[in-house]
């Protein structure tokens with residue numbers, strides 16, 4: 252029974268692109284309607300499959316950017332310039348086109364809205380995507396769980412969901428770490444995430460927050476090490492790496 256359920260959830264389903272909009276100059280949000288989508292939790296991802304006419308196919312993983320909403324699946328894809336799949340999705344795929352999705356996948360890197368623990372989100376670049384699904388779930392939910400998001404990007408041109416992040420309700424605090432170029436008027440330091448950022452903009456370890464870290468492998472390893480050094484217990488630190496498929 253359980254096995255049937257799992258394989259049923261993980262079958263390939265046809266997904267039709269219904270909306271496509273630019274998130275930044277290099278990232279695009281794609282909305283799909285998926286046949287018999289079983290729903291998902293904030294933090295989960297899908298496998299996406301493209302198949303060429305000659306039968307060649309390529310598969311990549313992408314996180315859901317929004318909480319469950321009927322048969323809608325929303326993905327935000329950062330174009331990797333020399334990549335095989337991401338440029339196709341962001342530049343070639345058009346509204347009405349169909350691809351295949353399989354999921355939802357992942358039972359560990361998910362935020363459980365019934366958990367009252369404060370939440371600390373650490374995002375590096377496109378690692379914001381599954382964390383944004385958690386933020387959006389918190390905004391839609393009834394419980395006012397305290398959230399803090401530290402979002403590390405090279406410059407403000409890479410900022411995804413900028414206007415939405417500026418308009419979040421009280422209880423969800425967002426701070427930015429610019430690693431290369433800060434926008435005019437920014438008073439913080441420019442450079443990579445430091446332990447001091449966690450002290451200033453995170454939660455103290457004795458608040459026992461649920462920590463979610465997502466981004467490129469180097470960012471995830473550095474941030475998780477800093478959390479452990481700061482006294483956060485490893486079981487409370489959940490990580491997702493956006494490295495090339497196969498090494499994640």
Ligand SMILES: Cc1cc2nc3c(=O)[nH]c(=O)nc-3n(C[C@H](O)[C@H](O)[C@H](O)COP(=O)(O)OP(=O)(O)OC[C@H]3O[C@@H](n4cnc5c(N)ncnc54)[C@H](O)[C@@H]3O)c2cc1C
Pocket residue numbers: 296311312313314315327328329330331333334335336337338377380381467491492493494495496499
């Ligand atoms: C669980 C999971 C969830 C993910 N969610 C998202 C998401 O929400 N949004 C998103 O944009 N991506 C996400 N990714 C990354 C995504 O799966 C692909 O790796 C990415 O889109 C690149 O694929 P590609 O075919 O364009 O590049 P490839 O053809 O696979 O790689 C081409 C070149 O780019 C390098 N490369 C590959 N991936 C990356 C990367 N992510 N960053 C930097 N260099 C890279 C490779 O080493 C290679 O040199 C996720 C990955 C995982 C494992």
